[in-house]
Amino acid sequence: MGFYDLNKQERANLVCRIKEEILRDLIHSGMDEIIHYCSDEDTYIRKSAYLSIGKLYIEKVELRPAIIACLKQLAEHDNFKVRQTAINAAGEIGKQDFEIVESFFSNGLFDHHHSPRNAVIGSVKKMGEVNPEPVLNWAKKYLHHENKEIRREICHGIExxxxxxxxxxxxxLKELQYDTTARVRNTLVHVIGQIAYKKGCLQTVITHLNTWENKALVTDALEEIIDVHHRYRNFSALTQDQARQYIEEHCQ
Known part of the structure; x- marks a missing residue:
């Protein structure tokens, strides 16, 4: 039975049980229940597991070395779901202590399976939102990596x-303006559009784009910004017409 096949109370009870059993494993240097939940077919069970690990890291300071040691084992597991969950758990920890889990993302970027790599992107997003300085400093190291997928994932992750x-x-983002790989370039244009439609953001984006040298890329980005203001019209600070007018008046 899947997580959302349960009613609300049953789900709450299951989340509590997952956390309790993970805690028991950590205290007694066990791995059975942790691996059981981290490898579950249901993504919401795995999510409950990595959220529990993140909460235990905050609540049980004395268990932090055991938690990090556990995650290192999970990150090398044969099952990609376990590796994915380990990275997501590291992402919860990285919201406050990025340096101690940095290696999980550096290694996860190169995982042979896409799920752990996607977990890196998701983790960079959630960590960067609340703990930006160390996360963005880490991301900078991969902006010009020879692997185009690494460059694309970093671009996506900082969005x-x-x-x-x-x-x-x-x-x-400016450092990627001359990237000739289509997937990287498309992601770059997408991210520029995504960061331009909230209140006060368009002005900042346009001011910065005026300093970019790749005018062909800028033109594509401006078209995406205008289109985003229509696609996200229920959430945009400006209407599409207002965005278009601002761009016409302020783009150099």
Missing amino acids: LRGRTHPEDILPL
């Missing part, structure tokens, strides 16, 4: 911070 603080990620 969420940019939705509220575009000024934090625009210098990083």
